[in-house]
Amino acid sequence: MSLAEQVLEGNIRAAARLMRDIDDGRQEAIEELKQLYPHTGSAFIIGITGPPGAGKSTLVDQLTASFRSRGKKVGVVAIDPTSPFTGGAILGDRIRMNRHSCDEGVFIRSLATRGALGGLSRSTSDVALVMDALGMDIVIIETVGVGQDEVDIVKEAHTTCVVMVPGLGDDIQAIKAGILEIGDIFVVNKADRDGADRTARELSTMLDMRAATEGSWNPQVLRTEATRGTGINELTDEIMSHRDYFLSSGAIDNFLRERTQRHFMSILRDTLFKKTLQYVAQDDYLSGLIERMTDHRIDPYSAVEEIVTKMMPN
Amino acid sequence: MSLAEQVLEGNIRAAARLMRDIDDGRQEAIEELKQLYPHTGSAFIIGITGPPGAGKSTLVDQLTASFRSRGKKVGVVAIDPTSPFTGGAILGDRIRMNRHSCDEGVFIRSLATRGALGGLSRSTSDVALVMDALGMDIVIIETVGVGQDEVDIVKEAHTTCVVMVPGLGDDIQAIKAGILEIGDIFVVNKADRDGADRTARELSTMLDMRAATEGSWNPQVLRTEATRGTGINELTDEIMSHRDYFLSSGAIDNFLRERTQRHFMSILRDTLFKKTLQYVAQDDYLSGLIERMTDHRIDPYSAVEEIVTKMMPN
Numbered sequence: 001m002s003l004a005e006q007v008l009e010g011n012i013r014a015a016a017r018l019m020r021d022i023d024d025g026r027q028e029a030i031e032e033l034k035q036l037y038p039h040t041g042s043a044f045i046i047g048i049t050g051p052p053g054a055g056k057s058t059l060v061d062q063l064t065a066s067f068r069s070r071g072k073k074v075g076v077v078a079i080d081p082t083s084p085f086t087g088g089a090i091l092g093d094r095i096r097m098n099r100h101s102c103d104e105g106v107f108i109r110s111l112a113t114r115g116a117l118g119g120l121s122r123s124t125s126d127v128a129l130v131m132d133a134l135g136m137d138i139v140i141i142e143t144v145g146v147g148q149d150e151v152d153i154v155k156e157a158h159t160t161c162v163v164m165v166p167g168l169g170d171d172i173q174a175i176k177a178g179i180l181e182i183g184d185i186f187v188v189n190k191a192d193r194d195g196a197d198r199t200a201r202e203l204s205t206m207l208d209m210r211a212a213t214e215g216s217w218n219p220q221v222l223r224t225e226a227t228r229g230t231g232i233n234e235l236t237d238e239i240m241s242h243r244d245y246f247l248s249s250g251a252i253d254n255f256l257r258e259r260t261q262r263h264f265m266s267i268l269r270d271t272l273f274k275k276t277l278q279y280v281a282q283d284d285y286l287s288g289l290i291e292r293m294t295d296h297r298i299d300p301y302s303a304v305e306e307i308v309t310k311m312m313p314n
Numbered sequence: 315m316s317l318a319e320q321v322l323e324g325n326i327r328a329a330a331r332l333m334r335d336i337d338d339g340r341q342e343a344i345e346e347l348k349q350l351y352p353h354t355g356s357a358f359i360i361g362i363t364g365p366p367g368a369g370k371s372t373l374v375d376q377l378t379a380s381f382r383s384r385g386k387k388v389g390v391v392a393i394d395p396t397s398p399f400t401g402g403a404i405l406g407d408r409i410r411m412n413r414h415s416c417d418e419g420v421f422i423r424s425l426a427t428r429g430a431l432g433g434l435s436r437s438t439s440d441v442a443l444v445m446d447a448l449g450m451d452i453v454i455i456e457t458v459g460v461g462q463d464e465v466d467i468v469k470e471a472h473t474t475c476v477v478m479v480p481g482l483g484d485d486i487q488a489i490k491a492g493i494l495e496i497g498d499i500f501v502v503n504k505a506d507r508d509g510a511d512r513t514a515r516e517l518s519t520m521l522d523m524r525a526a527t528e529g530s531w532n533p534q535v536l537r538t539e540a541t542r543g544t545g546i547n548e549l550t551d552e553i554m555s556h557r558d559y560f561l562s563s564g565a566i567d568n569f570l571r572e573r574t575q576r577h578f579m580s581i582l583r584d585t586l587f588k589k590t591l592q593y594v595a596q597d598d599y600l601s602g603l604i605e606r607m608t609d610h611r612i613d614p615y616s617a618v619e620e621i622v623t624k625m626m627p628n
Contacts, residue, residue: 257604268587279628299352301581
């Protein structure tokens, strides 16, 4: 029986193996993903993003418990920062969410940010696809930091929660502005800290300035203290409200089309590149070319033209 | 006279125009870059990275002044976070480094993180190339945040300074670990703050654990108060020491070869993709394919295989 078939039967071990293959960028994983694809599309995907120090892991832990208490099976994809040197996930072996470890309705997976071909958002969406096929009702994607990577990742989610925290300094203004448009729900975590009121107020003001379209979703600013579980139930309710809006307004159709297109483009990019690399790696052609470029005897743009003309004669 | 020729004559306006074309991803920019390429390679590139709130902009301002006082012409590429919604640089119009605005030996350019084809590290290195061709002795690249994007960007630099700041919370541990290997020099800025000793000590301990190879560079932890100019001269000295090490140890040869290869691969990836997109965009072929994928009638991997076989028959 193929890995894909085992995953569709709910086999956790098979899912873990397939995810490892995806994370490692193994070609075999693609055949399995092809088999899974027709059976996916039912999981609801939630993205959790925000700056380091905002308490995202604890919040995800609490959200997991909350969805479990509502009878949902929950998958968690946690993006861990990778050491560029060792290539491994730094936090991959940290003990995450101990209390769910005996719960078969929870599946947690750390994904290394190793910058694999196709990038992190591809791996993330492939891993989410496996969790979907495995029968998880909810898939939570937790990112590290707030950059373009994270924006790309949370685009995979139906609902995106942006987690802020009081007192992170001035540069945070920039972050706020950048992520304002990707958030469906804003959370001020560690709401017992000094400055929580101010952070919440600032966020609300910025959201008010965002031009609201008739019938469009109106993002709220919620407060939580994840370490004590305060505000989690309200956050879960708000996520489900956004889900209802998403499904009933028809916004989901556009979302799915755009996500599919992005996914497809990313695979296309990689595949073209891989096939070309295999070709140019023959007979020291590539290493000779790089030598000439390093010595500034040919510029990289002209070198690329030379290769593309060979590969794509039409 | 072409833009490239004007840049090589030191024309600031021409350089600014070319950089804008690069930032906008315009095809014409490539022909100009081809012309510039043989005349580049003499600027020394410094990367400044670290979490939001670390005071990087002020530090870069001070470093610029310091290099100017040593008779160097300084280019600054500041990566600004982009709003995914508007596509423009949020801080692009902020008044940066006022005091250098009348100095012809300083050229400052904000680059939007708009996620252009080829990614930010490509645009950054192209803009640095223009500054190099323009005759800048030093090019400082300042990133926002600490993620994979930033790691990719600072790989373009000969010397990378990682700027930390006391009291950014626990998640910072993860960031530290991730950037430990990319830093040639570590800076604890805002060194007058509580916890500066602890941050510096922690960094030193982590650096000590890094296996040192015989004759390799030994990164130091420096302290600065950028707002008051304290420690800037020492930092400038340390950067020049690293430069000397880089040139005399021969480490530069490997660095240049790897950077050229990365640059070339990135251009190759984009060009293959662009050419393929032009092809599939004809006759509604692409939109039909995306429709079939969205309806789960074909998986994206099989769709890509179909196209690649057409484009690359060999």
